[in-house]
Amino acid sequence: MVETIRQADPADIANDNSNSSELIEICRVNSKVDILHILQEIMQKNTLVTLYFDQSNRFILTSILFINGQTNEILIDSGSDTKFNQVALESEHLIFITSLDKIKIEFVCNQISMSQFDGRDVFQVNFPESLIRMQRRNYYRIITSIIKPLKCIIPIHTEAGSFKAEITMVDLSCGGIGVIDHHPMINFEPGMIYHNCRINLPGYGDIFAGLEVRSTYEITLRNGQICKRAGCHFIDLPNEMETMIQRYVTKQEQVKLTP
Template identity: 45%
Template sequence: MSSATAEGLSISDEESKYLIHSRTEIAFLLHGIMKHNALITVYFNGGSEFILTSIVGFDPANNGLLLDLGPDDDLNKRLAESKHLLITTTHERVKVKFSGTQATRVNYKGHAAFRVGVPQNLIRMQRREYYRIATSIVHPLKCRIMLPIDGVDLMAEVTVLDISCGGVALIDQHHSVDLEPGNSYAICHLALPDLGVIVTGLKVCNTYEVTLRNGLACKRSGCQFIGMQESDRNRVQRYITRLERDLHAIGGR
């Protein structure tokens, strides 16, 4: 099911829990996005077209948000003619999205820019599943996937590139598993150092080819955890927290 905000932003029931209405909080969030020069995607024409941009300033007199123009003049022209916009970005690894009405082309500090209205509300997805962290290169995390072959259950081992509480990115250097989008594996073993082995299902959501530094071509696959126990999800969170703490320790040296 879905609902809609006053500005016409179509959202799911799950997303509605993360809807922000406070003007102060919205302003603080948008200034943070601008400060970090976060990449912004503006979808228009029913989502069939988009430009990549960033926030360059604010226009308080017109309650406006100023966005840099895209590099394609034809796309910029069609964006200016579109009545409904969907704007998405990330802030501190959290997904943010809001809707906008027609973008007006203006001059800002001697440069052309788009002005859209500051949103009355926006979605900031604060779910921990969105936070992903790269695993250790020195001590790579391994995932063993059970493959029933000719009546025998065999375990294929792949490397975990990054992990979140919602899933993992896997790389199969030996092409031992058919990690194609839509494929599911009911039994997978994920051994977390000092936290034990987690048994979970995995569903492949996306896959693309990558070339490693040694020139070897292999698949990188984003997978979603299926049927994971909440206690195991908490262990994954503990592992992520430990990785993050170790990264901060290294950066602080």
């Protein structure tokens, strides 16, 4: 799921006209499950993490060693400079910055202490309440119509049988789609992949491609209903269908700009 993501009312999304490919997409992730998934991937890839502390430019290069989702604790490497380590231990505002698949990740912790891991001293910090993902938009996108929204048809196969789930789209680009999850049988969690999905572009034809869920977050609709918004990335999108999407996106933007 790749889109401009904010913790906001979806009406704001519908009025978002910032489609420049030079803009930064910002996603605040509040779901503990999603945060845990991202942090575990950072740990598994042994990605370096920069820890800023004491509300200054001082930092320690570290990495995530262990995550305990039950106790909400994270173990990270301590620094080689004991003086820096002590200052970090006295700080109540810890900013962690790293990257994952070329996406900048940032989160804040407010508790830190010393612990032991594999017989050595390490830092122990609390689980962040939220996490921010930032990346440059790679594709020009449009917000789809609220009155006549585009639909994505996703084939679902279960032990009880096979059926097709219809999901409402909120945006479209050559890179993927944003959707609102209203279907009880769809699991929109980061990393999930759905094959042979179909999107009908009125006047242009059908798009067939796989979808990989990249990000999710909860939004509150105007009627008070809470649902999940997800950003999905196209998988194995044929060149001719990418061209079809580009033509459709361009046409819709022209229509919007026409007096």
